[in-house]
Amino acid sequence: MLFSALLILSLHVTRAAALWPRPRSLSTGSSFIRLGDSFEVVAEQGELAKELERRLAKAIARTSRHLQHDRLRRLTPDRGESDRPQVENAPILSRLFLSLNSTVVGTLEDEVVNLYTLDESYSLSVPAATDATSPTASAHLSARTLVGLLRGLETFTQLIYFLPAADDALDGLRYIANVPLRIEDRPAFPYRGFMLDTARNWYPIEDILRTLDTMASTKVNTFHWHITDQQSFPLEIPTFPDLATFGAYSADRIYSTVDVAKVVEYGQDLGIAVMLEVDMPGHTASIANAYPEHIACLDARPWSTYAAEPPAGQLRLGRPDTLAFSKRVLQDAAKLSSSAFFSSGGDEVNKRCYLDDPETSAALESRNSTVDELLDEFVRGLHETLVESNKTPVVWEELVLKHDLSLAKETVVMVWIDSANVRAVADKGHRIIHAASHYFYLDCGAGAWLGRYANGTSWCDPFKTWSKSYSFDPLFNLTREQHELVLGGEALLWSEQAGPETLDSIAWRVWLVLPRSPRAAAAAEVFWTGGSVTEGERSVGEALPRLHDWRYRAVQRGVKAIPLQPHWCALRPGQCDVEL
Amino acid sequence: MLFSALLILSLHVTRAAALWPRPRSLSTGSSFIRLGDSFEVVAEQGELAKELERRLAKAIARTSRHLQHDRLRRLTPDRGESDRPQVENAPILSRLFLSLNSTVVGTLEDEVVNLYTLDESYSLSVPAATDATSPTASAHLSARTLVGLLRGLETFTQLIYFLPAADDALDGLRYIANVPLRIEDRPAFPYRGFMLDTARNWYPIEDILRTLDTMASTKVNTFHWHITDQQSFPLEIPTFPDLATFGAYSADRIYSTVDVAKVVEYGQDLGIAVMLEVDMPGHTASIANAYPEHIACLDARPWSTYAAEPPAGQLRLGRPDTLAFSKRVLQDAAKLSSSAFFSSGGDEVNKRCYLDDPETSAALESRNSTVDELLDEFVRGLHETLVESNKTPVVWEELVLKHDLSLAKETVVMVWIDSANVRAVADKGHRIIHAASHYFYLDCGAGAWLGRYANGTSWCDPFKTWSKSYSFDPLFNLTREQHELVLGGEALLWSEQAGPETLDSIAWRVWLVLPRSPRAAAAAEVFWTGGSVTEGERSVGEALPRLHDWRYRAVQRGVKAIPLQPHWCALRPGQCDVEL
Structure with missing residues (x-):
């Protein structure tokens, strides 16, 4: 006592x-x-x-x-x-x-x-x-x-x-x-986001709205909604209603235009922009449920030769009506979102899928083109539509690094594979959103989710602790002149092993905005407050008591954020610190 | 289509x-x-x-x-x-x-x-x-x-x-x-348990009752309730009400005798026995809030010299009234529980804590004894009380392996440090409950929880996937004659980084009984169905579709179990298997 x-x-x-x-x-x-x-x-x-x-x-x-x-x-x-x-x-x-x-x-x-x-x-x-x-x-x-x-x-x-x-x-x-x-x-960076994948597993609108509340509590200003993927296409596209009718998991797992408008409006009240992502040309097998003619290598086996995860399938390149279709999808989707940014995705495009697809390989031959050349034409076509819709295109890093596409300087690039790649993107003059998998992927650390894989590990193990996220340096390795290219960053929740049951506990570990626990909240502070751990402007020891406060308050607001320590430690800052 | x-x-x-x-x-x-x-x-x-x-x-x-x-x-x-x-x-x-x-x-x-x-x-x-x-x-x-x-x-x-x-x-x-x-x-093993630590972070009774429901759905028959620890003492002991009054986190975080009776009765209706654990002599610093005279090295620094985690403090050995007090605590607690087993704990006893405690070191000197000799006397005293209360004593492995105490053959031993130690316990003739940290600790894989420890890893990383738990072989390395010593096993949720917010999603990953997800459910099948993965009697590939079924049903029953795969995969057994 x-x-x-x-x-x-x-x-x-x-x-x-x-x-x-x-x-x-x-x-x-x-x-x-x-x-x-x-x-x-x-x-x-x-x-x-x-x-x-x-x-x-x-x-x-x-x-x-x-x-x-x-x-x-x-x-x-x-x-x-x-x-x-x-x-x-x-x-x-x-x-x-x-x-x-x-x-x-x-x-x-x-x-x-x-x-x-x-x-x-x-x-x-x-x-x-x-x-x-x-x-x-x-x-x-x-x-x-x-x-x-x-x-x-x-x-x-x-x-x-x-x-x-x-x-x-x-x-x-x-x-x-x-x-x-x-x-x-005032914020150190203008873009502070949380990404949620609602295609691998589906989330009810009310879970998304609650997530926006939590984002607002940590001053995160962008809901990056990765709304479609290869496993399901839950977004209603007015021009092509069959996309969701046949591509969603079920009729009650569709985000109608009314649903999306509800999220947009709720975000507006909180000062949060909704940035939709309709990932193209990869991660689109679900489109084949309604429009199989646009998809190459659908369900090709073994899947690991044709896609990062099952099922395989990508939008066909070099096929004019597929490009027209894809542009129209983006045009409709762009109207639904409130952010000035819109992501056309572009990650994990598989070359073998196109080479083994009879139709695409015929196009490659007749036009004497490489896959990357057709990809360039396709993505520039998509971006033309986005610009006409008053949206700034956002893409995953591979399009400018691996495929070396000639995208407009205005294109914003999300770097996810490795934050070491940020410098190369900056050297090309693009603005950057940090999305480093080894710092900000909230779903990592649960091992492999593929079947028949006893003791299987995952490429994105281990779990990213809040202190790991918190140690991220947004300006690392950039020249002074490149600093202004950094728009900010985001925490990301991919949903292969996540769902509405676990949204709160997985996301809100520490990023300053997100749902399993305060992890999303940690990212939020990195991009609001800025500074770096190595230069002593940010300290995990100083942060932990504040983060406890945030987490206990979030729980009272109905967010099921995971405890960071025994309650005993939360009440006694410093007494559960490691002794070095 | x-x-x-x-x-x-x-x-x-x-x-x-x-x-x-x-x-x-x-x-x-x-x-x-x-x-x-x-x-x-x-x-x-x-x-x-x-x-x-x-x-x-x-x-x-x-x-x-x-x-x-x-x-x-x-x-x-x-x-x-x-x-x-x-x-x-x-x-x-x-x-x-x-x-x-x-x-x-x-x-x-x-x-x-x-x-x-x-x-x-x-x-x-x-x-x-x-x-x-x-x-x-x-x-x-x-x-x-x-x-x-x-x-x-x-x-x-x-x-x-x-x-x-x-x-x-x-x-x-x-x-x-x-x-x-x-x-x-019929079950392969008689003991199939789930352990919950309610002392590091506290759980409302309704969360415990819901957990019993989920245990019953996977035929797990024992709720091992690790109810007290060094951080808090939430159990009402009628003889010493001050233990909870001053040792619980707050007045509304106490398990009264009525609360425990409610859990016991609810378990009875489900065919589940409640095995209480009051861990002694380590993990008892919280007792000092009411009875500091019984605790050695209370809050000694640096804590890591004196305890596995803060705060330090252990029941004094060689002090007759501390033994009498401890026996009386167990006597009261034994009356509250329904299982024929009762755990007196015994893990992580710290020798230095006793050597640096003036009172205990004086006792050691005057009696010309070693710490292990006093420990032996203390634990045997506790077990005498348990036997008088018609309970079979259960202890953690260190007491028989590290400290080599001369405990009665009837004493059941829980092996947690490494399942490789099971053989040594069997060689001493004790019955065994498997509690292997590298297979069944549900809380592992979230990194270190200690403060000021950027990028800190934890001894119990990585996360134990459901397929890892499922691959456990309960009879490994035992002689044919020793098989009957294996009573079964359990999945365990320690609560340094868990709480009621995340109980369902963390525990129920795969053990056949527990709460973050079906992990607890995986353990349940191991000890009900038996067999081994290596001998082909148990197959992760065969199990996954059944586990999906169990998990989807559990979600409908209100258990927030984590998704194991994208919904797409759950609907298509085998199509998301790894291709070897």
């Missing part, structure tokens, strides 16, 4: 603010302030107030729900009981004022479309005490965009701790420690 | 019965039978019927709920649609008759106490067609014990597939394929 008391003292100092991601600038005091019973979030009076109120009504309602339902007690052995005397006697915080410091108030829709050039910064201040002339005090949040305000509101909710009422009254005390407090915050 | 049709034909042959664990003997036909709308489970008329009805009322109600709520369609590309014509025209199965072929009808309570010497066998037959004199047919389940009937009822529910009604009527069709069907089944 003595031992616990000693510990609390030090915690008050070290755990000033358990924010995730860490703000770029934070100053704190040592006083307490308590939220009044009628605490409210209000827009400042002024000419923008009405517009603000309308636009921010949902965000304010969401913030109020969090303030109401989050009942996170301090993660200390006494769960904050020693705060009680100070909290009970603390001055009252009666409101949070919001102000938008911009003469141009755009719509949230516009802001989400322009997210990667948008100012997401915000300032937040919480005073220490009431001034003499007023019985209560106000906190202030200001930003230059609506999205900036959303980011700041999330930070504000993470400041609040809870103590149950001593007399068993209906409700407890909500308070902020370490006031006065001032935060100046 | 053509391709799918071809596949279905072969599935009808290969997936005769998707039972998990696989019965010891199974014969099937090729007809269908459909469950009537008023299908019922009834005890056969006779002198035992009344007794049976009373005892089995709950089991029958549970079976009826499963029959009602399980809506598992065949795992084929057409989800069983091609069965429809045969199902619609199939004869009607109107009831399942139960009979108990024993002149001695015991109570379920007695049977659970005597589980490891009990006859759990059963016979189940489902006819192909009605006979000429009766419009409907009956299935028959018989056993020599109530527990045997419970095992058979679970098997029966796993035979049923569902097809939605073609005309959107209120309910669908339930049917059994491959009748006539006859099963003769």
Whole structure:
């Protein structure tokens, strides 16, 4: 007991603010302030107030729900009981004022479309005490965009701790420690994403919406929706409804245009853009359920000769009506998504599939072309359509590295095979989204999923721990001039061994945004806060207590995030550290 | 589409019965039978019927709920649609008759106490067609014990597939394929367990009860409840209520005697014994919150010198009142548990902790004893109490191997460090429970959980895949005479990185009983069905489709078991196999 008391003292100092991601600038005091019973979030009076109120009504309602339902007690052995005397006697915080410091108030829709050039910064201040002339005090949040305000509101909710009422009254005390407090915050990188594969196994819309909530809680701004793949095609394409009718796992496992619109709108309210990916020309065997004429080497055996995983099948190259079909699919899909980016995929294209396909090999011969030349023509055709649809094309790294396609400089490249390849992509002048499998693949570490493979290991073993994700350096090995090519990064959940049953626990291990556990949350901090572990700007030891706070709060919000340590350790920062 | 049709034909042959664990003997036909709308489970008329009805009322109600709520369609590309014509025209199965072929009808309570010497066998037959004199047919389940009937009822529910009604009527069709069907089944090993650590992180009672349901669905018969540890002491000990009051994480994270009784009773209804473990003398730092006088080297630093994980602290040896206290704790705990076995733990006892503890080192000197001699005296004292309480003592392997204690031959030994140690334990004549960390530790593979340990690996990496668990050979390296010493085995979930949020998804990967996924289910089959992979009696390829069936059914019953493969593969056995 003595031992616990000693510990609390030090915690008050070290755990000033358990924010995730860490703000770029934070100053704190040592006083307490308590939220009044009628605490409210209000827009400042002024000419923008009405517009603000309308636009921010949902965000304010969401913030109020969090303030109401989050009942996170301090993660200390006494769960904050020693705060009680100070909290009970603390001055009252009666409101949070919001102000938008911009003469141009755009719509949230516009802001989400322009997210990667948008100012997401915000300032937040919480005073220490009431001034003499007023019985209560106000906190202030200001930003230059609506999205900036959303980011700041999330930070504000993470400041609040809870103590149950001593007399068993209906409700407890909500308070902020370490006031006065001032935060100046802005992201290090504009693109901070979470990718979910909904084709290997299917996820209900409600699981996706809950995931967006968790993303927002870590300031991740892009839902990269890998919506189709070789095993199933669950996306409704209005021009070709048979694609989903015959390509989805079943009639109740289709994302209709209404469903996608629901996700897009939900994202908009949270300042999250939805970037769809319709992977082409590989990973498309499921298209053959409705349109077999477009697919080469369908279900060819042995599958491992023709595809990275079963079943084999790729869109035919050098066949004009297949290109026209593929362009039309992308045109329809582009209309459904809100991000300015759209991914046409392009990973794991198998050459042998085309060489052994009679139709494609005839085209190769008659045109005296190589597979890569036909691939170049195909991808440039797809991108023409995307540009016409006002989308910036995004591709997986192989298209520019392995196949050396002549894609427009504007094309954004996702590097997944090895982050060592980032430099080569930058040398070609492309902008980069980090998606390194050895840091950010949330599904790795469960061994092989292929059948008849006792003791089988997987190429992507081992499990990527949160501290591994957290140690990623986004600017490693790039020249100073290349730094601006890094748009950000994402955590990725491929679904061969994941599904709605395990979404929360697998994704939310540490990336700052995602679902099995805080892993996705770790990635979120890397790309919001920036800095590197090796240069001492980021420390796993400093991060862990904050991550515990984030995780306990996420669990209260209904996210089944995995525990990172025994509860005993979560209450005692540093005491479960390794001794080197 | 053509391709799918071809596949279905072969599935009808290969997936005769998707039972998990696989019965010891199974014969099937090729007809269908459909469950009537008023299908019922009834005890056969006779002198035992009344007794049976009373005892089995709950089991029958549970079976009826499963029959009602399980809506598992065949795992084929057409989800069983091609069965429809045969199902619609199939004869009607109107009831399942139960009979108990024993002149001695015991109570379920007695049977659970005597589980490891009990006859759990059963016979189940489902006819192909009605006979000429009766419009409907009956299935028959018989056993020599109530527990045997419970095992058979679970098997029966796993035979049923569902097809939605073609005309959107209120309910669908339930049917059994491959009748006539006859099963003769009995376990290969009497002890089939699942261990849950509720001390590192705490689990609500409802999560434990749901876990018991899942255990029952794979015929696992023992809930090994590792209920206390160094981080917290959540068990109410009536004689020493302060142990939980000060040792639990909080007042709402205590298992009261009423809570434990609820788990015991729920287990009894399912034929599951609850084996409590109060680990001693190591893993007891949490006792110091109430009784610091009994704990040596409490929170000594660096912790890694004194304990396997923080915080350090062990029950003092050579101190009479500490032994008396410990015996009294076990005496109280023994009364709460239903298994004939009780574990006093004994793993990871740290010698340095005692040598550096002034009080213990004084005792060592004054008695001219070694630590192992005092340990021997302590453990034998504990076991004396357990035997007086009608419990067979169970210990971790170190006590007989590393410390070479002179424990009674009756003492059961759990081998966890390495299954290679099983032989040495058998050579000492002890009975064995397999708990091999490299096969059955469900929590491994998530990397280190200690803080400030970037990229840290864990001793128990990598993740144990279901096929790894499934490849375990319980009799490996033992002499023919030693085979009878193997009581069985268990899957284990330690909770440093697990909690109620992830229980289902972590445990139920493949052991036939447990929660993140079917991993616990894999262990269940190993110890029910027996056989070895190397000798060809067990095959990962044969098992996978059955495990998919089990997993899809478990999800329908509310268990969030992780997907083992893309849904596409689950519907197409063999097509996602590795090509060697």
